[in-house]
Amino acid sequence: MTPLVLVHGFMGGSAQWRGQHEALSDRCDVIAVDLPGFGDNAGMDAPETIAGFAEFVLNELDRRGITSCNLLGHSMGGMIVQEMAARVPQRIEKLVLYGTGAESDLTGRFETFEDSKRRARSDGAGATARRIAATWFVNGENAPGYEACAALAEKASLQALLAGIDAFSSWSRSADLGAIACPTLIVWGEHDRSYAWHQIELLWRNIPNASLAVVPGCAHAVHMEKPALFNALLGDFLS
16 A cells, blocks of 8 residues: 655654554554654754755655655645645645645744744743643643653754744745645644644645545644544545
């Protein structure tokens, strides 16, 4: 079966997808990458553009000999996989855009980009990582998955935090959504504080072959807040 490639978002890492490995690896190869500056690649400098991240993932797929895949991107990772879909559409069979958008206008985000950068510089990378990770859950720091998520986020360097913010705050593919031809699933938690509904609606209404799943009672980390439902949605779409 076609492999599933998982691309994490800002302050994420391959370790966040353990639940998807366990749920889906019996039906396909599940491959999770660590973006430069994050997770197990935290020692690398992060690029300052979404295109730079996309190039890294494509090179990683080449290195592993993966010529065709199903592709999932979460948050900033969703922007990265849209960039990949524009560059190599022939290599992507199905696309999952999860908790993400098609442009840098994140009106309604829990804070502005400049506030995030200012607080990262003043508070340090670790404190910023833990603070932002709390916004990804409906119950914040009291959510069962928060500590694991925050520990992964803390791996990111200050350079990666600042570069990541610059990357997704200066990117847009909203004018090109009609060119995404592959079947696409859009997944969004109804209480997401990073990407508001207008971003999700833009994807849903402009990608020709798109389906939408709005998950109740979740914020930005649906795969950790309601993993069984998330995995069922993903498995159904891929099958």
